[in-house]
Amino acid sequence: MSATPATSDFKARLADAGVKAAVLADALPYITAFSGKIVVIKYGGNALAGTTGEDPLELFAADVVLMRAVGMYPVVVHGGGPQITELMKRLGKESTFVDGLRVTDAETVDIVRMALVGKVNREIVSALNRHGSYAVGLSGEDAGLIRVEQRDPKLGFVGDVSAIDPTIVHRLIAEDLIPVIATVGTDETGQAYNINADTVAGAIAAALAAEKLVYLTDVAGVYERWPDEESLISRIDIEGLHQLMESGALSEGMIPKIDSCINAIQGGVRSAHILDGRLPHALLLEFFTREGVGTMVMA
Numbered sequence: 001m002s003a004t005p006a007t008s009d010f011k012a013r014l015a016d017a018g019v020k021a022a023v024l025a026d027a028l029p030y031i032t033a034f035s036g037k038i039v040v041i042k043y044g045g046n047a048l049a050g051t052t053g054e055d056p057l058e059l060f061a062a063d064v065v066l067m068r069a070v071g072m073y074p075v076v077v078h079g080g081g082p083q084i085t086e087l088m089k090r091l092g093k094e095s096t097f098v099d100g101l102r103v104t105d106a107e108t109v110d111i112v113r114m115a116l117v118g119k120v121n122r123e124i125v126s127a128l129n130r131h132g133s134y135a136v137g138l139s140g141e142d143a144g145l146i147r148v149e150q151r152d153p154k155l156g157f158v159g160d161v162s163a164i165d166p167t168i169v170h171r172l173i174a175e176d177l178i179p180v181i182a183t184v185g186t187d188e189t190g191q192a193y194n195i196n197a198d199t200v201a202g203a204i205a206a207a208l209a210a211e212k213l214v215y216l217t218d219v220a221g222v223y224e225r226w227p228d229e230e231s232l233i234s235r236i237d238i239e240g241l242h243q244l245m246e247s248g249a250l251s252e253g254m255i256p257k258i259d260s261c262i263n264a265i266q267g268g269v270r271s272a273h274i275l276d277g278r279l280p281h282a283l284l285l286e287f288f289t290r291e292g293v294g295t296m297v298m299a
Helices: 008-034 045-049 056-069 081-090 106-129 167-174 197-207 238-247 255-266 282-288
Strands: 038-043 073-078 135-139 146-150 158-164 178-182 184-186 192-195 212-217 235-237 271-276 295-298
Touching: 008 282, 038 056, 038 197, 056 073, 056 106, 056 178, 056 282, 073 106, 073 167, 073 197, 081 106, 106 135, 106 178, 106 184, 106 192, 146 192, 146 197, 158 197, 167 178, 192 197, 197 212, 197 255, 212 255, 212 282, 235 238, 238 255, 238 295, 255 271, 255 295, 271 282
Parallel strands: 038 073, 038 212, 073 178, 135 178, 146 184, 158 192, 212 271, 235 295
Antiparallel strands: 146 158, 184 192, 271 295
């Protein structure tokens, strides 16, 4: 009895499976290289809002859990500026900014905690845990993780990072869990402060001696001539970043990320990456493909 010829549909599925197998094979060297390494991922509020046709948070969660499943130790640090602003509007309070920083009085700092710890943090933890019992949410207030000093009295409860105690994060990593950190910190009296999430991510990455620091934001990376898309920089060193900052080529929102990248690398982090968090599977493309996406910063 002769064999039945394979249908065109079967051949198409087989070809698709072959492509997927090739992708996995190509990713193997990168999976091996990063296994056992800590990676700090800053997930910005703008990336969380997303603009793709798919749910950006679900895609992000799947990527992070896959990273953990292949032996990496992701640590998620998140902001939530748009979410804070939205909650303030709902509560009838207007946001005021000075030099790009949100003026944070006693009422506003409580709203910041509600938005970051009570809403954004829980959404990220829940998305991760839909793929298994991996994620644990915490804030800089927990176990003295993030200590701050007041930046300027006219800004109210806006702080700068003075110290990071990564003990609680190391404990969670040792239990094979994924820490998800909301960027609220405290001073020596226990007063809560709103702090820049980009700065916090860099400080935590340095304190953990992370292999990589990744920023997921709403732009494709660092541009030599913003907003000219053709000027996207794929790789740059610290000296090059200093030159860009001195030239005034960087947008205001990019400067805290660049400062944080520089400080993190000088603090021992091997590399930093700035990616478009709205791009489906941006993390996997950056970590597990030769081409990568976004901008990589090296020493």
